[in-house]
Amino acid sequence: xxxxxxxxxxxxxxxxxxxxxxxxxxxxxxxxxxxxxxxxxxxxxxxxxxxxxxxxxxxxxxxxxxxxxxxxxxxxxxxxxxxxxxxxxxxxxxxx
Amino acid sequence: xxxxxxxxxxxxxxxxxxxxxxxxxxxxxxxxxxxxxxxxxxxxxxxxxxxxxxxxxxxxxxxxxxxxxxxxxxxxxxxxxxxxxxxxxxxxxxxxxxxxxxxxxxxxxxxxxxxxxxxxxxxxxxxxxxxxxxxxxxxxxxxxxxxxxxxxxxxxxxxxxxxxxxxxxxxxxxxxxxxxxxxxxxxxxxxxxxxxxxxxxxxxxxxxxxxxxxxxxxxxxxxxxxxxxxxxxxxxxxxxxxxxxxxxxxxxxxxxxxxxxxxxxxxxxxxxxxxxxxxxxxxxxxxxxxxxxxxxxxxxxxxxxxxxxxxxxxxxxxxxxxxxxxxxxxxxxxxxxxxxxxxxxxxxxxxxxxxxxxxxxxxxxxxxxxxxxxxxxxxxxxxxxxxxxxxxxxxxxxxxxxxxxxxxxxxxxxxxxxxxxxxxxxxxxxxxxxxxxxxxxxxxxxxxxxxxxxxxxxxxxxxxxxxxxxxxxxxx
Numbered sequence: 001x002x003x004x005x006x007x008x009x010x011x012x013x014x015x016x017x018x019x020x021x022x023x024x025x026x027x028x029x030x031x032x033x034x035x036x037x038x039x040x041x042x043x044x045x046x047x048x049x050x051x052x053x054x055x056x057x058x059x060x061x062x063x064x065x066x067x068x069x070x071x072x073x074x075x076x077x078x079x080x081x082x083x084x085x086x087x088x089x090x091x092x093x094x095x096x
Numbered sequence: 097x098x099x100x101x102x103x104x105x106x107x108x109x110x111x112x113x114x115x116x117x118x119x120x121x122x123x124x125x126x127x128x129x130x131x132x133x134x135x136x137x138x139x140x141x142x143x144x145x146x147x148x149x150x151x152x153x154x155x156x157x158x159x160x161x162x163x164x165x166x167x168x169x170x171x172x173x174x175x176x177x178x179x180x181x182x183x184x185x186x187x188x189x190x191x192x193x194x195x196x197x198x199x200x201x202x203x204x205x206x207x208x209x210x211x212x213x214x215x216x217x218x219x220x221x222x223x224x225x226x227x228x229x230x231x232x233x234x235x236x237x238x239x240x241x242x243x244x245x246x247x248x249x250x251x252x253x254x255x256x257x258x259x260x261x262x263x264x265x266x267x268x269x270x271x272x273x274x275x276x277x278x279x280x281x282x283x284x285x286x287x288x289x290x291x292x293x294x295x296x297x298x299x300x301x302x303x304x305x306x307x308x309x310x311x312x313x314x315x316x317x318x319x320x321x322x323x324x325x326x327x328x329x330x331x332x333x334x335x336x337x338x339x340x341x342x343x344x345x346x347x348x349x350x351x352x353x354x355x356x357x358x359x360x361x362x363x364x365x366x367x368x369x370x371x372x373x374x375x376x377x378x379x380x381x382x383x384x385x386x387x388x389x390x391x392x393x394x395x396x397x398x399x400x401x402x403x404x405x406x407x408x409x410x411x412x413x414x415x416x417x418x419x420x421x422x423x424x425x426x427x428x429x430x431x432x433x434x435x436x437x438x439x440x441x442x443x444x445x446x447x448x449x450x451x452x453x454x455x456x457x458x459x460x461x462x463x464x465x466x467x468x469x470x471x472x473x474x475x476x477x478x479x480x481x482x483x484x485x486x487x488x489x490x491x492x493x494x495x496x497x498x499x500x501x502x503x504x505x506x507x508x509x510x511x512x513x514x515x516x517x518x519x520x521x522x523x524x525x526x527x528x529x530x531x532x533x534x535x536x537x538x539x540x541x542x543x544x545x546x547x548x549x550x551x552x553x554x555x556x557x558x559x560x561x562x563x564x565x566x567x568x569x570x571x572x
Contacts, residue, residue: 022345054343066405092338093309
């Protein structure tokens with residue numbers, strides 16, 4: 001995946017690691033910025049039906065390589081993903 | 097005549113002086129030879145135990161040679177090597193992660209290594225579990241691993257635990273070690289190992305791998321008591337909620353590349369050696385956790401390695417916070433049900449008996465002359481279908497029928513041939529007979545059976561096809 005390429009203006013890049021790719025069929029994409037992290041899951045749920053409960057709720061989410069807390073209520077404030085940011089969806093992998 | 101007498105006199109005195117010099121040289125030679133013999137004697141005496149005359153080295157001479165190349169690395173040194181020798185380390189899982197990790201840790205001279213695993217070596221393990229050889233198929237993994245490791249480094253004390261780690265035996269096994277490596281393959285064991293390490297104050301080095309990706313985290317380091325926010329985060333701090341059971345993919349189902357899991361196991365060994373050599377097995381007075389991070393490896397990504405910063409201990413963590421409810425008693429007594437917490441996958445059982453046919457019945461359909469008037473749909477992923485498939489079957493991977501890509505009602509899927517009569521039966525098949533049932537249900541939901549068409553699956557999938565019909569079928 002060409003994860004090193006920057007997102008175009010007005011967008012952020014989102015990376016889907018490991019099993020997350022099974023839900024999205026892609027390893028990365030660009031989504032419109034700004035977007036509050038509280039609305040990240042519902043935004044993805046619209047694109048990929050079922051992804052919220054089957055994947056996102058057990059994932060670690062990072063913005064620019066740093067973990068972020070996802071507020072339970074999507075109207076909560078919380079951090080806002082900015083243009084050019086890199087978001088990563090990191091599901092727990094337990095096999096080995 | 098007088099002249100001749102004086103020349104003879106000179107020669108005589110010259111001979112006498114030379115002879116005297118020769119004597120002195122011979123004495124010197126004798127002294128040097130005597131000293132050499134004495135030195136040789138002393139050296140040979142040193143090699144005999146009990147006859148040491150000088151030098152009281154903390155390691156055996158063989159160990160200086162064996163570990164020299166790592167001891168001269170500034171971060172290790174003689175002190176680091178002595179710490180490695182004094183340390184005891186537990187490896188949980190002697191598989192794709194545990195094998196390479198154990199090889200490097202034994203090679204590095206960790207004094208005591210325990211290995212926990214209840215499985216036996218299978219042929220499908222050999223491409224990645226490098227301590228097990230073809231001749232060891234059928235042998236207990238722990239015994240196979242220790243046989244390899246003992247021949248690699250006989251200085252190490254190995255302890256075999258020929259069982260799986262469970263809430264009942266976890267305390268008894270883990271308490272004897274300084275540091276733990278989680279090399280297991282399931283969410284239940286990941287939470288159990290993390291919990292017991294929090295309770296017994298052990299640092300934990302956890303790794304995992306699937307297909308071409310891997311994760312590495314050093315947890316509970318420094319291993320401060322629960323409720324102390326200066327301690328390192330635990331597995332529950334990073335992943336408080338387990339993934340839904342039906343979404344958990346094993347290496348057997350999802351696949352794994354040997355070097356990918358190998359890299360992750362080798363990284364675990366590296367973190368263990370760093371931790372031990374630096375004297376960080378226990379927290380030092382007033383020590384605070386450094387920034388915890390998770391290392392992600394994706395073989396096909398650019399860059400292949402990414403390090404993400406993790407949170408410190410979670411304030412409301414069930415295991416390591418003050419508010420958490422985890423105790424040794426609740427863990428050991430079994431009142432903490434890890435299987436329940438992580439969810440159970442039961443074999444799919446959604447079809448009625450009349451919606452399923454045996455593999456041998458399908459063979460009769462195939463050979464009964466009615467072959468043209470049915471469709472066999474194989475819902476395995478394409479990579480599996482390409483390895484082997486039943487003649488005439490079409491491949492519609494299960495993943496292409498998921499989520500938003502699911503089938504719409506009253507829309508005839510493109511993979512149904514135009515020439516297929518609308519009442520011709522459709523049979524579904526997969527590897528084990530789970531996914532095929534789900535697809536049968538979906539096809540009926542969108543009304544593909546409305547013209548009296550039979551839709552059903554081959555019970556227990558291609559596994560039964562091999563048993564009942566075609567023994568030459570290549571099971572992978």
